[in-house]
Amino acid sequence: MTAPLHFHTITELAPLVAAGHISSEDLTRSCLAEIAAHDDVLRAFITVLGDDALAQARALDGEIADGRCRGPLHGIPISLKDLIDQRGVPTTAASRVREGHVAAGDATVTARLREAGAVFVGKTNLHEFAFGTTSDDTAYGAVRNPHDPERSPGGSSGGSAVAIVTGMSIASIGTDTGGSIRIPSAACGTVGLKPTWGELPCNGIVPLSRSLDHVGPLARSVADAWLLYLIMRGDATAARWPLPMRRTIKGLRLGIPRAYFHDILDNEVRGRFAESLAWLRQAGAEMVDVTIPHAAATSPVYLHTSLPEASAYHAATIAACPERYTPNVRLRIEMGRYLLAEDHVRAQVAREVLRADVDRALARCDALALPTLPIPAPPIGAGTVDVAGTPESVRSMMLRLTQLFNLTGHPAISIPAGSTEAGLPCGFQLVGRSHDTEGLLAAAAACEPHLTA
Amino acid sequence: MTIEDWLASACADADRRGLPGLKPLLSALADATRALRAVDWDEARSATPPAWPSATRPRQQPRDEAHPGDGAPR
Numbered sequence: 442m443t444a445p446l447h448f449h450t451i452t453e454l455a456p457l458v459a460a461g462h463i464s465s466e467d468l469t470r471s472c473l474a475e476i477a478a479h480d481d482v483l484r485a486f487i488t489v490l491g492d493d494a495l496a497q498a499r500a501l502d503g504e505i506a507d508g509r510c511r512g513p514l515h516g517i518p519i520s521l522k523d524l525i526d527q528r529g530v531p532t533t534a535a536s537r538v539r540e541g542h543v544a545a546g547d548a549t550v551t552a553r554l555r556e557a558g559a560v561f562v563g564k565t566n567l568h569e570f571a572f573g574t575t576s577d578d579t580a581y582g583a584v585r586n587p588h589d590p591e592r593s594p595g596g597s598s599g600g601s602a603v604a605i606v607t608g609m610s611i612a613s614i615g616t617d618t619g620g621s622i623r624i625p626s627a628a629c630g631t632v633g634l635k636p637t638w639g640e641l642p643c644n645g646i647v648p649l650s651r652s653l654d655h656v657g658p659l660a661r662s663v664a665d666a667w668l669l670y671l672i673m674r675g676d677a678t679a680a681r682w683p684l685p686m687r688r689t690i691k692g693l694r695l696g697i698p699r700a701y702f703h704d705i706l707d708n709e710v711r712g713r714f715a716e717s718l719a720w721l722r723q724a725g726a727e728m729v730d731v732t733i734p735h736a737a738a739t740s741p742v743y744l745h746t747s748l749p750e751a752s753a754y755h756a757a758t759i760a761a762c763p764e765r766y767t768p769n770v771r772l773r774i775e776m777g778r779y780l781l782a783e784d785h786v787r788a789q790v791a792r793e794v795l796r797a798d799v800d801r802a803l804a805r806c807d808a809l810a811l812p813t814l815p816i817p818a819p820p821i822g823a824g825t826v827d828v829a830g831t832p833e834s835v836r837s838m839m840l841r842l843t844q845l846f847n848l849t850g851h852p853a854i855s856i857p858a859g860s861t862e863a864g865l866p867c868g869f870q871l872v873g874r875s876h877d878t879e880g881l882l883a884a885a886a887a888c889e890p891h892l893t894a
Numbered sequence: 895m896t897i898e899d900w901l902a903s904a905c906a907d908a909d910r911r912g913l914p915g916l917k918p919l920l921s922a923l924a925d926a927t928r929a930l931r932a933v934d935w936d937e938a939r940s941a942t943p944p945a946w947p948s949a950t951r952p953r954q955q956p957r958d959e960a961h962p963g964d965g966a967p968r
Contacts, residue, residue, distance in 0.1 A: 741930040
């Protein structure tokens, strides 16, 4: 190992920790040192659990010394998006609305990670209440992209992606309602998995839109994301390591949806995606064109689903203390209060149609392949960006290629796939069959070495 | 309620509540509602063929098949 400890994957670190070659305390100290060195600028963390994290690490080192290893996550420092409860720690949701809150218990996923031996180094910054895609509307200061601090890291799980890229934590847990795991993963260059809807429990996590919310991992590799997914699912197979990634790229059939999905793409993003497909084809993957006939309706259907669900959750606090929300998030919550019930119902019927569209496309292939983001990371605070000569809304661009799969519930993953000339990462998104998240992960693991080469 | 009536009523309420910044968002939401209503979703749902003809319907891999026993328990 030549890179510092805190830049390695769980896969690489797990056997070293288990054998006592490196201590969890040293690893945790390395991550905490990175936070101390860089977080004043990047603002990835809202709460840093320095002494508490070191105490957790020492206790886990003691178990190794006594001959007990809990599994591959034993002693590995990770972070939690500050929407996810950790016992005895505030869950701020990046909002002044939640000032004074301290979680009475762990979210179910937190408890499962704790049992598996994770060390929690802190709670990461996000777009307030996860209600945005840029991580700049937050009560704790805009999160900055480590590849260019004048740019957004994406969101809403922006702090989680930044923490991984900078070595502040080895992996992180985020949430995804319209793309909030995959968007920052693409913008920062990490792997981000949104499992099938409903697979991982969301109790103990502040909701945004309950029928669209997912919890999932951000990590440095598909293998790490797979491991964290299994642990959060409460699966005993997570104790087996390494995972048997049997799928090969040869014969993997990728469906390429072009209409709507390729209509508005930054030229460099388009170029990187075409290169990725060429590398995968050269490695033995097969490509087939597929269509999602009603994809153009994605954004209206999403709005008429997410806005009323979010407004219902916030109804009491938006009435009692509206001034405590950041201005943009407050307005979006207010907007949802005006939506008509009949249009919400229409949107739910539309979701059934979209779900069937995606199922039909997946009947012809193993996974859909498309860019994660149509643009590279936008400047912080920008309302519009130029895309191939046309000004486009940042918000609609950020959500354009991800939100469909929240509406339909299909599992989706973003994998790093090159970068622009300015060094901004691009993401390659794969979408799998419903209730076959492991099939998607196997396909992603097969593609991964050919995308990052 | 027509979208135009809805938008006029919503904007008037936003003004009454001292939230003029909401009006452009409501206008954008009205555009989205027009796009949503442009499709007869009940008709689209009825016209949607099944995704999986019974002969090709995928089954979820049983756990033991997905992880066929290699890698010793730790």
